[in-house]
Amino acid sequence: MFDRHYYKSLTRSMILTVFLVSLAPLALISVITSYQFHTAYKDRVHAHLRELVMKHKRNIDGFLAEKLTVIRVLADLIPEDRFRNEIALQGILKSLRDRHHEAFVDMGLVNAAGLQVAYAGPFRLERADYAEAAWFREAMRSELYISDVFLGLRGAPHFIVAVKVRARGEEWILRATVDFVAFNELVESVSVGETGLAYIVNAQGEFQTRPRREPAVGGPELKAILARRGQSGPATGFSPESAGGRGQASQSMVDLDMVRDQAGRECLLLNAPLKDGDWTLIYQQEVADAYQSLFHARNLSLFVILAGGVGILLMAFVVSNRMVSRIVDADRERDMMNEQVIEAGKLVSVGELAAGIAHEINNPLAIIMEEAGWVQDLLDDEYLKKSESYGEMARALTQIRDQGDRCRGITHKLLSFARKIDPTVKPVQINDIVRDMAALSEQRARFANVHIIADLEPDLPVVPASPSELQQVLVNLINNAIDAMEQKGGELKLRTRSEPGFVTVSIADSGMGIPKANLARIFDPFYTTKPVGKGTGLGLSICFGIVKKMGGTISVESAPDQGATFHVRLPRAEGKA
Amino acid sequence: MSRSLRVLLVDDEFGFASVLKKRLERRKHAVCVALSGAEALQALRRQDFDVALLDLKMSDMDGLEILDVFRKMVPEMPVIMLSGHGSETAAREGLDKGAFDFLLKPCDLETLLSKMFAATGGAEAQT
Numbered sequence: 001m002f003d004r005h006y007y008k009s010l011t012r013s014m015i016l017t018v019f020l021v022s023l024a025p026l027a028l029i030s031v032i033t034s035y036q037f038h039t040a041y042k043d044r045v046h047a048h049l050r051e052l053v054m055k056h057k058r059n060i061d062g063f064l065a066e067k068l069t070v071i072r073v074l075a076d077l078i079p080e081d082r083f084r085n086e087i088a089l090q091g092i093l094k095s096l097r098d099r100h101h102e103a104f105v106d107m108g109l110v111n112a113a114g115l116q117v118a119y120a121g122p123f124r125l126e127r128a129d130y131a132e133a134a135w136f137r138e139a140m141r142s143e144l145y146i147s148d149v150f151l152g153l154r155g156a157p158h159f160i161v162a163v164k165v166r167a168r169g170e171e172w173i174l175r176a177t178v179d180f181v182a183f184n185e186l187v188e189s190v191s192v193g194e195t196g197l198a199y200i201v202n203a204q205g206e207f208q209t210r211p212r213r214e215p216a217v218g219g220p221e222l223k224a225i226l227a228r229r230g231q232s233g234p235a236t237g238f239s240p241e242s243a244g245g246r247g248q249a250s251q252s253m254v255d256l257d258m259v260r261d262q263a264g265r266e267c268l269l270l271n272a273p274l275k276d277g278d279w280t281l282i283y284q285q286e287v288a289d290a291y292q293s294l295f296h297a298r299n300l301s302l303f304v305i306l307a308g309g310v311g312i313l314l315m316a317f318v319v320s321n322r323m324v325s326r327i328v329d330a331d332r333e334r335d336m337m338n339e340q341v342i343e344a345g346k347l348v349s350v351g352e353l354a355a356g357i358a359h360e361i362n363n364p365l366a367i368i369m370e371e372a373g374w375v376q377d378l379l380d381d382e383y384l385k386k387s388e389s390y391g392e393m394a395r396a397l398t399q400i401r402d403q404g405d406r407c408r409g410i411t412h413k414l415l416s417f418a419r420k421i422d423p424t425v426k427p428v429q430i431n432d433i434v435r436d437m438a439a440l441s442e443q444r445a446r447f448a449n450v451h452i453i454a455d456l457e458p459d460l461p462v463v464p465a466s467p468s469e470l471q472q473v474l475v476n477l478i479n480n481a482i483d484a485m486e487q488k489g490g491e492l493k494l495r496t497r498s499e500p501g502f503v504t505v506s507i508a509d510s511g512m513g514i515p516k517a518n519l520a521r522i523f524d525p526f527y528t529t530k531p532v533g534k535g536t537g538l539g540l541s542i543c544f545g546i547v548k549k550m551g552g553t554i555s556v557e558s559a560p561d562q563g564a565t566f567h568v569r570l571p572r573a574e575g576k577a
Numbered sequence: 578m579s580r581s582l583r584v585l586l587v588d589d590e591f592g593f594a595s596v597l598k599k600r601l602e603r604r605k606h607a608v609c610v611a612l613s614g615a616e617a618l619q620a621l622r623r624q625d626f627d628v629a630l631l632d633l634k635m636s637d638m639d640g641l642e643i644l645d646v647f648r649k650m651v652p653e654m655p656v657i658m659l660s661g662h663g664s665e666t667a668a669r670e671g672l673d674k675g676a677f678d679f680l681l682k683p684c685d686l687e688t689l690l691s692k693m694f695a696a697t698g699g700a701e702a703q704t
Contacts, residue, residue, distance in 0.1 A: 355662070362661030363590055366683035370596040373686050377603050408683050415662075415681070 011324045018316035023309055030305050034298065041294045049192070049270055049290070050254040053283045056190040056198060057253070057272040063186055064161075064275060067103065067178055068144055070096065072163045075174045080167035083109040083118055083174060090120040096176070103182050105158065109165075110136065110173040121177070123154050135160050139173050146275060149180065149208045156180070157210070184209045187281075195267075195286040200279050201226065208279055216261035216269060216284045225257060229271060229280055258287070358411040365411065369404045372397055409439075425550075427462040427573050428470060430503055434494050437474040441482065448482050449489030450509075456496045463503050463570045469546045473554075476539045477507040477566050484511030484564065502552075503572055508565040514558040522556060543568075582697055583625065584608045587617040587643065588632040588659070593682075597630075600686060614638030614646075621650055627697045630689075631676075633660035633667055641670060648675050655696035659684070 074092065082088045093107045106121020114131030130136040135147035139162040147160040162175040187209045190198045199215060200208040205222045217225065257269045266287040274281050288295065376397055384390060438452050445452050481492050490510035497504045514522065523544040547554045551571045558564035584601060588594040589612050598608040609626070611617035614637050617629075629647060633640035640658065647656055655677040658668065668679040677696040680689060 359662040362682050363593065366661060367590065367592040367596065369683040370593060370600065370686075374596050374600050377600055404683065412681060 007324055007328055010327070011320050014320035014323065015313075015316045018319060019313055022312045022316070026305065026308055026312075030301060034301060037297065038294065041297075042291065045290055045294075046256055046268075049268065049283065049285070050256065052190060052192065053198075053254045053270045053272050053281065056187075056283070057274060057281050060187060060200070060274055060281060063183070064146055067100075067161045067176070068146060068163070070100070071161050071174060071176050072144065075163045075165045080109075080165055080172060083165075083172075086118050086120060086126075089118050093120040093176075101182070103179050105177040105179050107174075107176045110175060112140070112171045125153060128153055135162065136173065139164070139175070140171070146278075148202050148206070148278075159183075159208075188212060190283065193285060193289040193292065195289040196283065197285070198281065198283045200274060200281055202279050203277075214262065215282070216265075216267040217259050221259065225255070225269070225271060226280055229255060229273065229277075261286075354414045358414040361407070362411050365404060365407050369401065369408070372400045372404060376401070425464050425466050428465045428467050429460065429462050430470070430496055430505060430570070431456045431458075431460050433467060433470050433474060434496060434505060437471060437478055438494055440475065441478045444479075445482055445492060448486045450482050450485050450492050451490075452492045452494065454494045456494070457498055460496055460498055460503055461572045463550075464573050465550050465570060469550075473543045473546050473568065474505070474507070476543050477568070480539065481507055481509035481511070481564075481566075484509045490563070498572075499569070501572060502569045505568045505570075506565055507568075508563060510563040513560045513562050514556065514564050515560060519556065519558065523554070579604070580694070580697070582606045582627040582693060584693070585611065585617065585620055585626040585629040585654075587611045587614070587629060587635070587640075589613060589634075589636045590632070604690070614643045617643060618646060618650075621647070625651070626654055628677075628693050629654055629656045630693075631656050631658050633658055633671070634662060641667065641674065644671060644674050644676060657689070657692050657696060 074096075078092070083092075089107055089109070093104065096104045096107070106119065106123060106125070108116045108120070108125065108128075109118040110116050110130055114129055114133070114136050116125060116128040116130065119126045119128070133152070135145070135150070138147070139145040139160075143164050145160075145162045147162070149157050149159045151157060157180045158177045159180070160175050160177055162173050165172040165174050187198055187200055188211075190196070197211055197213055197215070199211040201222065202208055203226065205219075205226055215222075254270050254272045257271075259267050259269050261267050267284050268287060268290050270283045272281045273279070375393075378384065379390065379394060379397065387393075434454065434456060438454055442452065478492065478494075485492070488511075492510075493506070493508040495506040495508070497506075523540050544554055547568055547570070553567075553569045555567050555569075556564060557567075584606050586594055586598060586601075586608055588597075588610075591612060594610045594612065598610050601608045609620050609624070611620050614635055617631075620626075631640055631643060631647070635643065640660070644656055644658070647654060652675075656675070658671045658676045658679045659682055660667070660679070661682040671679055678692050680692065
């Protein structure tokens with residue numbers, strides 16, 4: 001009757017529909033919002049890093065320009081012969097170091113032939129020959145010069161700030177060495193997050209500072225980036241004036257690339273020109289570090305979507321199962337109702353048939369009974385009493401009348417059963433109805449080996465009730481009791497008692513009893529423990545309804561293997577309680 | 578000794594009517610049998626009766642229709658209805674129309690006689 005596959009498939013499609021309909025808008029909104037947020041956040045991070053690199057470029061350019069300017073001012077103000085005096089030079093160096101946080105390491109005056117004619121500093125470089133040094137040749141070609149970082153004669157990384165001085169018809173170079181460690185710290189001082197790293201390379205890709213970690217790019221890849229940088233802005237030579245051109249500096253001077261380091265991690269690589277393109281400031285940061293907040297937000301939103309999805313799935317599952325369960329109940333109820341209507345139709349037909357048969361039998365039976373009565377009348381005549389056969393005739397006649405009475409009893413019960421249920425309420429003597437119903441069930445009880453014991457209180461008060469409905473209640477309860485004892489037989493006790501204000505009928509069987517779990521639901525409609533097709537599950541609920549309508553109560557007490565007892569309490573007729 | 582009653586027995590079942598007539602006559606009652614509604618009305622025109630026994634199902638007229646006619650013609654004559662059919666509705670209708678009582682066939686003669694005496698004015702000892 002109930003197609004499990006149909007309901008399973010219905011449940012599945014409901015779950016799927018609810019899930020998809022609920023999840024689709026959530027997913028769509030999440031994707032759009034996430035995309036917008038990603039784009040906006042990345043743009044913001046990029047802009048921030050560009051700004052950071054730009055400011056840092058200005059700082060470094062400012063540092064270099066400041067050092068160059070200081071040397072230039074010294075060259076302009078102090079006569080050349082003062083620089084040639086090493087004691088005076090050492091005084092100037094000391095003053096420089098004091099005023100510039102020891103940013104200068106040493107100073108020297110070099111003549112046009114490359115010979116250092118005066119020196120002040122910690123190394124032994126007096127009379128050093130720089131004729132072949134690259135920085136010297138470059139310095140001789142321009143007025144102001146800052147060299148790349150190199151090891152030189154001292155064997156330690158450093159770079160030189162040099163100014164051309166003209167005196168006594170000759171050209172001299174006043175040079176000072178900038179402390180590499182201090183410069184390195186300045187360059188590395190910018191750092192964002194855990195993986196931010198800044199360093200400087202020259203046009204050939206040689207490091208001008210010492211990065212504290214392995215840079216993300218090197219070799220050809222770095223050269224390609226520098227070449228692109230070289231095309232966009234060729235070197236024009238560095239001067240304090242160009243370094244001070246802050247108004248022209250903008251974020252467009254900062255290039256941004258996405259590269260992978262040796263470990264395969266994605267890195268952001270920003271570069272900006274320094275020293276008018278001679279050097280390039282490079283800032284790198286791992287993508288995971290730079291976008292950390294974005295990834296946190298992404299993970300959080302993924303978690304929310306996932307949790308939402310699971311929640312929706314659970315809700316879809318629960319709601320669908322509940323709805324399908326209700327549909328199953330409704331379908332079952334509908335089928336039961338159909339069955340009940342068919343059953344009722346059958347009962348009406350059977351009732352009409354029984355009434356027809358009873359009527360057809362009653363008429364000939366009436367004649368038989370009257371004829372037997374007539375013969376009995378004749379036998380009462382004195383002369384017939386003297387006949388030898390009188391005794392045998394009287395016995396046969398008694399037998400005919402007894403069996404006729406039996407037939408009459410059967411047809412009268414049939415007619416009483418077939419009568420339509422009449423809800424008219426009138427004073428009813430319950431004992432009479434109990435007796436009638438016991439008699440009606442006697443045949444069935446005998447077959448089931450059930451012994452009916454009636455314990456009826458005499459002079460019971462009447463109750464206002466519909467006899468037909470009360471019959472229905474008792475027949476139902478008696479039949480149920482016989483059903484419970486059908487297999488092993490037993491005793492069916494019918495007991496009536498008078499209580500203050502009530503009359504009670506008890507129907508007790510000695511069957512297997514009702515399990516405790518079923519007791520609570522026993523009066524529910526469509527609840528049955530009988531095999532499929534045997535019970536509709538309506539009998540007890542109809543009884544419950546009828547008794548309730550009469551203002552009474554129906555209850556049951558039972559224990560496993562102890563039988564079950566149903567108590568029907570009906571209010572007495574008013575004024576007779 | 579019991580009172581002798583004049584009885585009109587209306588029943589289209591000849592076998593039943595004839596034997597009941599004999600049994601009542603044996604008890605000194607005067608019985609007139611009518612096998613149809615028409616015969617019953619003719620008999621009523623000819624003579625008076627103390628009581629009528631009326632079958633509910635007749636071939637030409639319905640028992641309830643005959644009862645209506647009886648009530649109009651001789652309202653003082655009590656009518657006891659007999660039927661082999663257990664229709665409670667018909668029985669109640671008969672009682673509503675003024676029948677004295679209703680008995681289901683087959684019934685004891687003793688029960689019938691006691692009803693007849695009750696209908697005609699008090700119970701009497703049975704012979």
